[in-house]
Amino acid sequence: MAIGWYLVVSALIFCIGVAGVLSRRNPLVILLCLELMLNAANLALVAFARMWGGEDGQVFALIVMVVAACEVTVGLGLVVAIYRRHLPVDVDELNELHG
């Protein structure tokens, strides 16, 4: 398959992730959609690595995976802390900072 097909799939997955982050309210699902966006970036990186015939893009994808794992641990820690304090697990209700 031509590399362009992979890039189109990557773009579509990224946009689905964007739609999820913008429209969902559960922080767990927002974290899942962030994972989708990071994975789309990974797919594009690996596709470009295949296009150029170098492995540097794959190394980059592995580093992105490490960063995603860190983001997941801290994000889930935040969700658990929110739940322990009896606050609603809903990003629309958690507006004390008025962001």
Added chain:
Amino acid sequence: MSQVLFFIAAIGALAGAIGVVTLRNPFYSVLALAFHLVCLAILFLLLRAEFVAAAQVVVYAGAVMVLYVFVVAYVGGGDELAGGSALRILGPMFAIALAVELCIAMLGSALKGITSKGAPYVLGFGTPGHIGRLFLTTYLFPFEIASVLLLVAAVGAVVLARRRRGLEEPDEQLLVRIRAPRPAYTGTMAEAAGTRVAETVPPPEAEAVGAASDSREEGGW
């Protein structure tokens, strides 16, 4: 053959992604993401990135998804109410516009390699040996930084999610109920069996506070 596999994996990945966004129950969202990750690993294999595909399945679909399932089970993923936020309509519209723009940008670009099938295959491309050599020579510094980042994230998660004592006042009614004097030889099995001396004195304050703490605190993980 590879085209058929590509279309199956791509449709699977897209369906999984749509499932993550649209399913109401967060638990099903997590399962959809696991399916999406496995389909993405097939795409990585088609791009001859063996090690990345293996890491994807083992680290993502294995470890990270287990973490998600634990937290969803702990928090209890209730269905979220349909809210009247303007973002619920504007978000998908923005995403569609972004998708159109990205497709125009990529397919209309002058990159010649996009229409090709990629560089000629070299034996050993994307194997753990090649990736490992790159990690330990050219990209040694990012490798070390990644290890420090993982350590910091682990410590941060423990600090964020640890049990905090003394944040909230104990429930007043429960304290009264625990402190209420109770006649001897009523109540527990231990007294009836004679293994515990009946006490009419109220227990000390510290014990009552401990017993009155929230039931959520008991089943920590």
